[in-house]
Amino acid sequence: MADTPRFRRAPMPNRAPATVADAGAVRLNKRLADLGLCSRREADEWIERGWVRVNGQVAPMGLKVTPQDRVSVDRQADAMQAQRVTILLHKPVGYVSGQAEDGHQPAVTLIDARSHWRGDASQQRFSPAQLRGLAPAGRLDIDSTGLLVLTQDGRVARQLIGEDSDIDKEYLVRVAYGDVMADVQAEFPPAQLARLRHGLSLDGQALRPAQVDWQNPEQLRFVLREGRKRQIRRMCELVGLKVTGLKRVRIGRVLLGQLPPGQWRYLGPREGF
Structure with missing residues (x-):
């Protein structure tokens, strides 16, 4: 041969x-x-x-x-x-995605052998060398929880946050409307829901169309293809909603699933965004 x-x-x-x-x-x-x-x-x-x-x-x-x-x-x-890893973390509230700021710890400090989820099916083992160059591929603000991707692989980062990225991200967002915190759906005007889907601008730039629907009477489901700073919270403010809880549950084809808060797993060899 x-x-x-x-x-x-x-x-x-x-x-x-x-x-x-x-x-x-x-x-x-x-x-x-x-x-x-x-x-x-x-x-x-x-x-x-x-x-x-x-x-x-x-x-x-x-x-x-x-x-x-x-x-x-x-x-x-x-x-x-092949040795570069991509890690999926369930970021809790109180951690920042990137560099430490205002005394808050970055999410990467949660990555160690003890917090590696036992349900990880990848069969990879943690090594401290995997922390070198490990960086978040996208943001999830300090008040939000859910799926955060950290990677050593520039191809993954480019796919998720490159200028031409078209990967969608799904969020579950609990909201209040003025003093209304229960059955918000019944009080919130349908015309304002339509504005959330398309018609808002942030920082002088029109937002791309979004999928926004009621998941239950107090919770909206957002699917976005862009990631402006604190975008969902600011969108909600423009239509009179206040976000009381925000969780990212999907990035592309990768789901948060049963991953517990504060724990992480590897992106498997057969998984992709």
């Missing part, structure tokens, strides 16, 4: 043949990220290690490439990517 080639050819983008205007090529790290192989930061690391070749030659940092250039990646990069 023949040996496995050390380098694998990166997929060619679906592009028309180059024109004269196409000669102003893109940086190699952007090309690798656009192909979905890694993040730009990871691409720079691969290039620095000599793991990327362009037209058969080891690529230097800062190189620009055209769609016609042949890009190949060392198998060692695949091995490094």
